[in-house]
Amino acid sequence: MSELYAAMDEHELRQEIANLKEKARKAEQLGIVNEFAVYERKALMAAAYLIDPATIVVGEMYRLDGAPGEFFQVDRLKGRFAWGHRLGSDKYEEAIPISMLAPMKVGK
Known part of the structure; x- marks a missing residue:
């Protein structure tokens, strides 16, 4: 998704976080550590937009x-x-x- 996190509503953010966590899980299973870390960090950033x-x-x-x-x-x-x-x-x-x-x- 190329949309900015700040422009997303709560539902879109939660969906993006779920997608990123799934990509991170797959990267971990494949042993791609760098990709796993990137997806985990992106999920944390998306989650930050759910917090006031x-x-x-x-x-x-x-x-x-x-x-x-x-x-x-x-x-x-x-x-x-x-x-x-x-x-x-x-x-x-x-x-x-x-x-x-x-x-x-x-x-x-």
Whole structure:
């Protein structure tokens, strides 16, 4: 699909995410690691458009989906990316799609 994620409605985004995850699954089965990673990242970006950036609180700590035990503190938001730092990381500031952020409190 060549349409921009920002122009898609919720149904179209969910369909695009499902298509990308299916392509990623096939690439993984075929052992094409680079292609798998690209489709996974595209699915994360599409999922970021299903989240209202206003729900992400600057200064808050979040769990990282898909990375158990890793935490991310949001310093600022720009578009569909949260800029900040991973807890305990030597890295400087990094940006991640807001779809990777999960609330610290379980059940939210």
